[in-house]
Amino acid sequence: MNKSEALSERAGNETSDLSKARLRAWLQILKVSRKIEGELREKMRLEFGSTLPRFDVLAALYRERDGMRMSELSKSLMVSNGNVTGIVDRLVAEGLVVRMPVENDRRASIVRLTKAGEKDFAERALVHEGWVSDLFSDLSSADADALIRILRNISHHNEAPHHD
Amino acid sequence: MNKSEALSERAGNETSDLSKARLRAWLQILKVSRKIEGELREKMRLEFGSTLPRFDVLAALYRERDGMRMSELSKSLMVSNGNVTGIVDRLVAEGLVVRMPVENDRRASIVRLTKAGEKDFAERALVHEGWVSDLFSDLSSADADALIRILRNISHHNEAPHHD
């Protein structure tokens, strides 16, 4: 903490300039995140008749071609278990994923892309990357790197503490 | 576009390194945004028995002490009209805001903080700023400024085009 920060934090409850800068940073993250997400949601709906949560599940499964457990999926997407149940139900109804039993554990199931799911996602992912690149067309390569570095710092600091 | 980018974009559908860097940047924004939002949601629930959407509405109204129309609120928060209706209904039930008729326009109504809403929000806002500062405690002043600058660039490029 430097001198002016120390000075501005003298009395118990006042908030420092640094604290205010961090709050502004958070609000700006939120703003960009909402705006981009809104744009992508609309494109996803108009172009593919689908939704972002479903896209996210397909993306996770595309990275793990052998499939994932429900719990792995929800952990990877940072959403609750119950949430993933509903999304996967809809993707199953659309024929894009299947649930398969797990050998030696009848509590669990593994979710996998179907052939159709793989094909659909590969196509959507390309188009999606184009949308993102357009929405971020003012983001230079250097700024992208800076952004990623700064955000990774924040992520790492808030990593869920693992159990021992 | 530099030489290697031009080279890597030769055939129709391949995606450039820049496009991939932008996608990574977007995924990182999303990751941080979800993580922080999850933390804040939980704290808001445990500490105040409330939610982030309600906090956001209170915050907007705290900045506009004379109140805002429903449509101004939804625009300011970048959410749909119907969404705000429900949140405001709950805040009215909690006694934190009121709906008032608008002189000369019986379609509209103005939403304002009550005394209790003002008092509650002022208290919550201080604590909230502290939470954010803790969650971003690895974010230096310089990085906060860089982050804000880069994100503002992105925001501005995606500003909703105003009607004439």
Added chain:
DNA sequence: CGTAGATATTTCAAACTTAAAATATTTGTG
């Protein structure tokens, strides 16, 4: 072996969210 506790998932109720339809009111134009 029996069973208490742990684990994986689903179900549930409540809240949030959107897009579109419905309602109510105002404004502008002939």
Added chain:
DNA sequence: CACAAATATTTTAAGTTTGAAATATCTACG
């Protein structure tokens, strides 16, 4: 003035999301 178009908001249906409770199954320990 009449009334079509515009505006402000609410309602509705469908989907997403959470946190907690319920189910089903597995594991470990006596």
